[in-house]
Amino acid sequence: MxxxxxxxxxxxxxxxxxxxxxxxxxxxxxxxxxxxxxxxxxxxxxxxxxxxxxxxxxxxxxxxxxxxxxxxxxxxxxxxxxxxxxxxxxxxxxxxxxxxxxxxxxxxxxxxxxxxxxxxxxxxxxxxxxxxxxxxxxxxxxxxxxxxxxxxxxxxxxxxxxxxxxxxxxxxxxxxxxxxxxxxxxxxxxxxxxxxxxxxxxxxxxxxxxxxxxxxxxxxxxxGGKSPVILSEGADMGLAAARIMAGKTLNAGQICLAPDYVLAPEGQVGAFVEEARGAVARMFPTLKDNPDYTAIIAQNHYERITGYIEDARAKGAEVVELNPAGEDFSQQPYRKIPPTLILNPTDDMTVMQEEIFGPVLPVKTYRGTQAAIDFVNSRERPLALYWFGSDEAEKEKVLTQTTSGGATVNDVIFHVAQEELPFGGVGPSGMxxxxxxxxxxxxxxRKSVYSQLKKDIGPLQRMRPPYGPAIAGYLKGAVKR
Structure with missing residues (x-):
């Protein structure tokens, strides 16, 4: 061609x-x-x-x-x-x-x-x-x-x-x-x-x-933007991790709706990491030559994403590479990056400032639902928000007190597949x-069309000059609380 x-x-x-x-x-x-x-x-x-x-x-x-x-x-x-x-x-x-x-x-x-x-x-x-x-x-x-x-x-x-x-x-x-x-x-x-x-x-x-x-x-x-995942205290961690990592590894995270960072309750990060590790291993026993695992589109994007990882490591984050077969990615015919978790990221890290658009997932802790909501609201409005849990009151609080283009509950990305729901962003994530x-x-x-009465009835006539008692009567009824 x-x-x-x-x-x-x-x-x-x-x-x-x-x-x-x-x-x-x-x-x-x-x-x-x-x-x-x-x-x-x-x-x-x-x-x-x-x-x-x-x-x-x-x-x-x-x-x-x-x-x-x-x-x-x-x-x-x-x-x-x-x-x-x-x-x-x-x-x-x-x-x-x-x-x-x-x-x-x-x-x-x-x-x-x-x-x-x-x-x-x-x-x-x-x-x-x-x-x-x-x-x-x-x-x-x-x-x-x-x-x-x-x-x-x-x-x-x-x-x-x-x-x-x-x-x-x-x-x-x-x-x-x-x-x-x-x-x-x-x-x-x-x-x-x-x-x-x-x-x-x-x-x-x-x-x-x-x-x-x-x-x-x-x-x-x-x-796009940085679409957050909020894991509630009562979330099924195994199910949540499997669905989050499926969404994050689809197309190697090169999706505008990919989960961009996770907010996990204090004390549950370790459980999430282990469940995420198991989920990746089940989907991708190997990565390097596995045709099911997508490469990064271009060298400059590959360098941008690996740069996020190195910046986070240099600034003190714990970097967890989910690489089931322990493969060496330093030499490869493609531009593949293993799914990578960034634990305890700080706001000065580029991975928390820029949309990632790759298989890298920061995981932060929070204490109390309101803290998670406040963190999301302190940032630009995202294209999507994802919440995992079973507490209906908490779910409604998160959905009503945050603003995002759309949301999926107990999964990621799936709201985009609903043809009866509009898809779009808000503010920096779209219009x-x-x-x-x-x-x-x-x-x-959408053209507004009004077809007037053919007969010139009284209420229509009183709107025209000469103005007098008729219009005064109409205004007396219209101009009131």
Missing amino acids: TTSVEPTRDDMQRILERQKAAQLAEGPPSEQLRLARLDRCIDLLVDHADEIADAINEDFGSRSKAVTGLTDIAASIGPLKHAKTHLRKWMAPEKRKTTPAILGLFGAKAQLQFQPKGVVGVISPWNFPVNLTFGPLAGILAAGNRAMIKPSEFTPKTSELMKAMFAKAFSEDEIAVFTGGPDVGRAFSGLAFDHLIYTGGTAVARHVMRAAADNLVPLTLEL GSYHGHDGFKEFSH
């Missing part, structure tokens, strides 16, 4: 103009056309499943075909099928009550109509390059839009494959893909889309938001949300 010449801003601008012109000329697409576009996406994923797995494995250096099948292919087909199932209901106008209600009794109507926004720009990341391209398309296409896509330069084989895939099934007037490096990304984010969704890091998101501001482009930002019906609404213009 050869890499294409990088597009210029003018190249992308021409496609944007073509897509906008086609959208205006053809009008909102019918239900049948939207269903057909969703079907074409599903067919692409099914027909190219093996090629996708091979491309992602090559981009990462080592990534399990099963992981790609689960997280990139099946996880993309699910939302597309969900959108197909519910599309007709989503497209129907939503009735609202009139104000005052008496107008509705006489035949006035209020409703929301869902219009396509037009052309939606999609900037997708490298960690789940296919899912985080096709997943948003479920809502974008269901809402009747066209799309322009900028996939990550960190997964060049996958990005070029997706470009070829979309070109087979869609005209450039419907969906166009632009591959290339940071210069392409910068030019892309400055285009006058009707909506732009960016998935990636918070630092880059600030630049995307500034670029979008020049054209007042509405944004959906799916970011806007999508998935399911919420995705359809995110990528739709």
